[in-house]
Amino acid sequence: MSIFGKKNNIITYTVNKAVNKEMYITIQNGEVVVNAPWYFSSSKIQAAVEEKKNWILSKINEYEKQNIPNIQSVKIFGKNYDIKVLYQNIVTPELNLEENYEIKIILPMKYKKIGNEQILKISIEKMYQQIANTQIDNIMEKIRLMLEIAPEEYSIEKLDGELAKCVGGNKILINPELMQFKKEIIEYVIAHEFCHIKYKTHCKSFNDMLEKNFENYVKIEKELSGYKF
Ligand SMILES: [Zn+2]
Known part of the structure; x- marks a missing residue:
């Protein structure tokens, strides 16, 4: 060689x-x-x-x-990032966020042969997880001050088909993939779960609480249509 x-x-x-x-x-x-x-x-x-x-x-x-990958771009905080895949003689895949809204993913040579679809999916999931790990604390604190309520605990974890959810009345689960949306939308989804600490259902008081704090309420709901949370 x-x-x-x-x-x-x-x-x-x-x-x-x-x-x-x-x-x-x-x-x-x-x-x-x-x-x-x-x-x-x-x-x-x-x-x-x-x-x-x-x-x-x-x-x-x-x-x-x-062999253009199926995933050609992803969104982070509402901004589109093109994915560029490179192959090198390395052992562990690497992912770098570049300045020009590009995500550079470097894969070990073997993925050229076996296909990159699965490994790209995993790399992007990990990226969202890392972004969520660094951003969620601040967002949670902002919502806590906004609504003057807080969950007993929260965790960032992969959720099947849901962006976030409130479990057991006082725990909030956040899907790292929520990080694809604009900050305002992320805050809205999380605020929605906060409201569930107070109200179990989407009753009038529940909606009032959200509307009062998000003036773009209608627009945000529209952008979130088709997503479960
Ligand atoms: Zn709900």
Whole structure:
């Protein structure tokens, strides 16, 4: 195995020296495989790869275009972030929030072969969890001061199909995916659960309590249509 770089394009290739009579390069599942006679030196192979560099890069690009991930962008606090996936010789996936509203996800090479759908989903879930961990305390405190009530406890956890919920009358569960919305909407959803500490049902007093504190009440409800909380 050998690596060389051309600007940001790094070609990694595997050399197969079985029973080949001639040297030829193939691209299999986006991986470069050099088939060469056993007596070919690695420098000769390296030179051949360099010579075919443009062809190889165009083939890799072609392959990567076919494998555009299903998740192409996600929202954080209502802002759209494009997802850029890179593959490197690393063990653990990495995720970086870039300045230009881009999320760079670096995956170990093996995901090129086995597919990235699942690992991207997990990486994004983790990202929302981390954002929630750092932001929720402040939001909870803001709502507590706004409504002058508070739950006994709360936790940030994955909820199946719900953005947040109030359980047992005094505990609030917050789905990290709530972090995709604008701050105002996040606050509204959490305030909704706070109101459930006081009122079990969506009665008139319940709605009055929310309306009084959120002047964009109607607009927010509209944006949340289809979501459960
Ligand atoms: Zn409710």
